[in-house]
Amino acid sequence: xxxxxxxxxxxxxxxxxxxxxxxxxxxxxxxxxxxxxxxxxxxxxxxxxxxxxxxxxxxxxxxxxxxxxxxxxxxxxxxxxxxxxxxxxxxxxxxxxxxxxxxxxxxxxxxxxxxxxxxxxxxxxxxxxxxxxxxxxxxxxxxxxxxxxxxxxxxxxxxxxxxxxxxxxxxxxxxxxxxxxxxxxxxxxxxxxxxxxxxxxxxxxxxxxxxxxxxxxxxxxxxxxxxxxxxxxxxxxxxxxxxxxxxxxxxxxxxxxxxxxxxxxxxxxxxxxxxxxxxxxxxxxxxxxxxxxxxxxxxxxxxxxxxxxxxxxxxxxxxxxxxxxxxxxxxxxxxxxxxxxxxxxxxxxxxxxxxxxxxxxxxxxxxxxxxxxxxxxxxxxxxxxxxxxxxxxxxxxxxxxxxxxxxxxxxxxxxxxxxxxxxxxxxxxxxxxxxxxxxxxxxxxxxxxxxxxxxxxxxxxxxxxxxxxxxxxxxxxxxxxxxxxxxxxxxxxxxxxxxxxxxxxxxxxxxxxxxxxxxxxxxxxxxxxxxxxxxxxxxxxxxxxxxxxxxxxxxxxxxxxxxxxxxxxxxxxxxxxxxxxxxxxxxxxxxxxxxxxxxxxxxxxxxxxxxxxxxxxxxxxxxxxxxxxxxxxxxxxxxxxxxxxxxxxxxxxxxxxxxxxxxxxxxxxxxxxxxxxxxxxxxxxxxxxxxxxxxxxxxxxxxxxxxxxxxxxxxxxxxxxxxxxxxxxxxxxxxxxxxxxxxxxxxxxxxxxxxxxxxxxxxxxxxxxxxxxxxxxxxxxxxxxxxxxxxxxxxxxxxxxxxxxxxxxxxxxxxxxxxxxxxxxxxxxxxxxxxxxxxxxxxxxxxxxxxxxxxxxxxxxxxxxxxxxxxxx
Numbered sequence: 038x039x040x041x042x043x044x045x046x047x048x049x050x051x052x053x054x055x056x057x058x059x060x061x062x063x064x065x066x067x068x069x070x071x072x073x074x075x076x077x078x079x080x081x082x083x084x085x086x087x088x089x090x091x092x093x094x095x096x097x098x099x100x101x102x103x104x105x106x107x108x109x110x111x112x113x114x115x116x117x118x119x120x121x122x123x124x125x126x127x128x129x130x131x132x133x134x135x136x137x138x139x140x141x142x143x144x145x146x147x148x149x150x151x152x153x154x155x156x157x158x159x160x161x162x163x164x165x166x167x168x169x170x171x172x173x174x175x176x177x178x179x180x181x182x183x184x185x186x187x188x189x190x191x192x193x194x195x196x197x198x199x200x201x202x203x204x205x206x207x208x209x210x211x212x213x214x215x216x217x218x219x220x221x222x223x224x225x226x227x228x229x230x231x232x233x234x235x236x237x238x239x240x241x242x243x244x245x246x247x248x249x250x251x252x253x254x255x256x257x258x259x260x261x262x263x264x265x266x267x268x269x270x271x272x273x274x275x276x277x278x279x280x281x282x283x284x285x286x287x288x289x290x291x292x293x294x295x296x297x298x299x300x301x302x303x304x305x306x307x308x309x310x311x312x313x314x315x316x317x318x319x320x321x322x323x324x325x326x327x328x329x330x331x332x333x334x335x336x337x338x339x340x341x342x343x344x345x346x347x348x349x350x351x352x353x354x355x356x357x358x359x360x361x362x363x364x365x366x367x368x369x370x371x372x373x374x375x376x377x378x379x380x381x382x383x384x385x386x387x388x389x390x391x392x393x394x395x396x397x398x399x400x401x402x403x404x405x406x407x408x409x410x411x412x413x414x415x416x417x418x419x420x421x422x423x424x425x426x427x428x429x430x431x432x433x434x435x436x437x438x439x440x441x442x443x444x445x446x447x448x449x450x451x452x453x454x455x456x457x458x459x460x461x462x463x464x465x466x467x468x469x470x471x472x473x474x475x476x477x478x479x480x481x482x483x484x485x486x487x488x489x490x491x492x493x494x495x496x497x498x499x500x501x502x503x504x505x506x507x508x509x510x511x512x513x514x515x516x517x518x519x520x521x522x523x524x525x526x527x528x529x530x531x532x533x534x535x536x537x538x539x540x541x542x543x544x545x546x547x548x549x550x551x552x553x554x555x556x557x558x559x560x561x562x563x564x565x566x567x568x569x570x571x572x573x574x575x576x577x578x579x580x581x582x583x584x585x586x587x588x589x590x591x592x593x594x595x596x597x598x599x600x601x602x603x604x605x606x607x608x609x610x611x612x613x614x615x616x617x618x619x620x621x622x623x624x625x626x627x628x629x630x631x632x633x634x635x636x637x638x639x640x641x642x643x644x645x646x647x648x649x650x651x652x653x654x655x656x657x658x659x660x661x662x663x664x665x666x667x668x669x670x671x672x673x674x675x676x677x678x679x680x681x682x683x684x685x686x687x688x689x690x691x692x693x694x695x696x697x698x699x700x701x702x703x704x705x706x707x708x709x710x711x712x713x714x715x716x717x718x719x720x721x722x723x724x725x726x727x728x729x730x731x732x733x734x735x736x737x738x739x740x741x742x743x744x745x746x747x748x749x750x751x752x753x754x755x756x757x758x759x760x761x762x763x764x765x766x767x768x769x770x771x772x773x774x775x776x777x778x779x780x781x782x783x784x785x786x787x788x789x790x791x792x793x794x795x796x797x798x799x800x801x802x803x804x805x806x807x808x809x810x811x812x813x814x815x816x817x818x819x820x821x822x823x824x825x826x827x828x829x830x831x832x833x834x835x836x837x838x839x840x841x842x843x844x845x846x847x848x849x850x851x852x853x854x855x856x857x858x859x860x861x862x863x864x865x866x867x868x869x870x871x872x873x874x875x876x877x878x879x880x881x882x883x884x885x886x887x888x889x890x891x892x893x894x895x896x897x898x899x900x901x902x903x904x905x906x907x908x909x910x
Contacts, residue, residue, distance in 0.1 A: 179238025229899025
């Protein structure tokens, strides 16, 4: 009942906010279509014309969006902007777009580039454990010029793009101009905690070197700064899942009150020398990322694992333990890219080349969790609507929100570094040919190399002794309220007091086992190397209205994965061990190598019935290499219970053969009507698996002996075949044919229907993870050249989140429906004002287990409203 009332209240508030936003509608900057490339002015409905032209003229299937289009609805980063294109969904983290899924394929299978150079992942934690996905919250909207989504790979592109490639293009001086300057000054409020927002960005460029203006030299730079203090309420439930207990009986429940102090900073700069149309040299640097302080106040209630079903539909379980905890974390996530390159034309031969260095880095200087525990002698929890979004509960026999019964029971800390570095280089050559009799015929060929290292280092601290103190010492203050005012959480633990008490491990009464902590850190360490060498050839030509592109790419992978396995000192495998835990185990280095070659053919046809009506038929092929932790041979061995948890060094990469058909009709003012179908046939898709035996790692085998009883192995494995198929529809039109003021209206929408299948468990079919069956975006907008108002909705259907040991334990991300509104008004040709609202329905992030009525996570991040000024010259 309370949940329905809350939803109605949320909807009412959203309608009121929407009306206010529309009523105070403020500007859109206009796109100057005469500039050729990107007009660096915020757009009218015509602003998408350049993106459409890029899509129409491409030999393969691409879709594009400019920075100015992303500003319309205040998309905070490149991922949120790209997610408005057909077939794309984005996973949110703390209310901000994070990982991008394309056409029902997990984010680990998506490639991201900046100016054509592959970007390494700055965040190691991905839903399927591959660790390859790019986290888009490091790429604020203010530092890019445009985004291009490539859905069918060409031979001259990196083949590691099984889901697709998102190309982030840097800002550029518009064609025909010698300079430009744009700036955005904004502020707002995060309604979840009523905290302020600062949103600043600027881009500018100039050509110089000629006394009359212009010249062969140019410099272009961008800066972005975004600061907020987002609040997030996160409630989680675990179920008993035993035949002896009722279906919805709780094993535990936790509710968290999170505060994030988040600052994103980004900048890019490019120097170029272009003495003539056939010669260009450039140097480019990008540095972007964020720093985040996170304070999580959590109450956890753990039951005995038994439950009684009551006549009124509620359940009662004995309370085994109550935990009040504080997590105090500093997170620094950063992406850097340095690149030099150029292009030259030597007669008919066109060359382009580059060398680059890129680094993705996540560093946690500290991540401290302090837990206070109470173990009541005879307490019960009675709960109703146990699997719902807002279950009710009452604890009797003890006060879960009091402080007297709690005592400090544990304290852990980790400093953590995850870093991926890539050195890359490529040389491409293109030459006109006359082999087939087609017009505009050419051949392109090239070589590329990508040298990648991956390092994961954890330095853990686990307190073995600590002072006998309760949260009363460090938890003054009122009872905190969480989850839209549904629940009490008890007094907060004072952060400064807890820091002073622990004092970085030097506080009175604290101690740790240094040897055991060093052992635990070594067990988690990985050092991986993966090098890819590539070569390709492709040709293209026009045969009247038909354009054909065909070619072949070859990639050779040479990799080495290194880690540590803990073994008994008495084992024959102990030779060469390094760190002991003081309890009879020692770390032994382990490694594996992998070398393989893959071929990637492609054939892409584009038929032009007229300049505005295009049909395409495409075959392309791509790859996704295993994640480092998936393939690393390091293992945790539980010899007593005959269980091994390990990566699988025998994993093969996932490959795909993809087939696409589409028809596109281009309309005035950047409009489009299009329909397409696609089919991706996947080989060697990777799933987590629990299996018997099959161990090949010599260190592990030396510990286990002859395995008379097959060992239970928790690992990853390939399946032979999977597929994902779908239909994409897209419509965007400025309704200029309507009479009078109605001609300023426009509508847009896209819809994707996806079906997928794989053996998610041996012999059991199911959908691929991250594959939503239904995805759509829709918008209604008004644009009269000065006033632009846009209301947009987006929907991503239910999708598999993680695969359990049985169908009942599979977890799902439930469907999400979002509402955003943006408005802008051009005060002058150079100045406009804007306002926008994000997530106006305060849509929760919900995960379920097995069925929709088994909610395991309910996360609320709140709405936000913004306003500010755009300036352009």
